[in-house]
Amino acid sequence: MTEAKPIAPVVFIIFNRPDLTEIVFKEIARARPGKLFLIADGPRADRADEAERCAQTRHVVEKVDWDCQVFRNYSDTNMSSRDRISSGLDWVFAHTDRAIIIEDDCLPDPSFFPYCTELLEKYEHDERIGSINGSNFTHDRVAIDNSYFFSRYPLIWGWATWRRVWQNYDLSISRWGTLRETDWLRTVAYPDEFGHWTKAFNRVFEGGLDAWDYQFTFSQWLQRQVSIQPRSNLISNLGFRPDATHTVDASTVAGLPLEGLNFPLRHPADRAINFSADEIYLREHCFRRKKENGLKRLARKILPGT
Structure with missing residues (x-):
């Protein structure tokens, strides 16, 4: 063994x-x-x-x-x-x-820690990978053959990353002041979410939002990086209750059941984004989407050759 x-x-x-x-x-x-x-x-x-x-x-x-x-x-x-x-x-x-x-408030499945540990080592020098997520919000509606897949979205209820990624983090997203006058966001964001991210990044840039995670999304997209998501949900957020700082209201993703991963991990053969999983996240947790092929075009911009 x-x-x-x-x-x-x-x-x-x-x-x-x-x-x-x-x-x-x-x-x-x-x-x-x-x-x-x-x-x-x-x-x-x-x-x-x-x-x-x-x-x-x-x-x-x-x-x-x-x-x-x-x-x-x-x-x-x-x-x-x-x-x-x-x-x-x-x-x-x-x-x-x-x-x-x-x-x-984020309860991890026991497999979360060895999963992150193995992938932190495997992708240590892969500049295309920005973070490793513990959450999966698809509720088994997407068939995943391997132990994990690739996504545009960094999810921060239990996650992992490297110094090489965090060193690009900018709390004030100072580059947004220039980038919002260009087409940059349209090259990394799906059309239906363009308005949402414009508003969010504007609020962060102008100091009107008590958040740190929008900035991480901004940084990862700026570097054309993607996230790893597990095939099953490894994090259950127990914190949706009145004494929370942000997660006060009821949510469909509060207290999701845990489902551990089996080892050894099965690794994907390429870095292709899972369009179906991202579509669910986009539709149910961000904004309404219109056409799946928009996500596919976007994926090719982020990861040429996939």
Whole structure:
């Protein structure tokens, strides 16, 4: 039997929900990564009990009972998710060249960690690949022959990437000021989503959006990179509830069931984007689509020769 490879460094982003943190941390402990990076935001000044809840949450992750280097980046004051996560990942990638990243409300299937670890190694030097996702929102409606497929969309409920990708990340998306006056977005975005991304990038550029993930999408598209998605869903978001920062409302993707991957992984023969899976994500989680062939034309622009 082949000995399992050590799990890649894990980043755990926490805030003020000790109950969810404990649930997710148990799965991290099962994976036993050799390096653990902990990022925590501080309490908001106008929330009377939040300092105590932040302290309780940090206490949960002190229970590291395996051989592990632990690195901590804790803020005494509230930075907002935009600045806390982006600055925390800047810190992480100053210390490691790859990482698996998970937030306190995203419960991973046990296979998520070896899946990310193997693909971080396999695609370490492949500049076409920007990230590895843990989520799959197709609900088994797309037949996938291999263990994973390629997508235009980076999904950040449990994901992984490399320093080589993060070094292109720009929180203020400064290049958008020039690019929005050109046809650049039309070369990377499907026509029906052009308006959505224009508005989103404008809000980020103008400082009106407490988000860090739109910027990652912008960066990945700017580099003409794609994401890897697993054939089955490896992340269940438990955080859709009233005390959430963003995921307050009910959602069809809240608490999705987990379905583990089998090993050894079956790798695709090429980097072709899965149009059917992207179409579902586009239709159900972004915007209405009109014609599948628009996605195919776009894929050929992003990955010539596919």
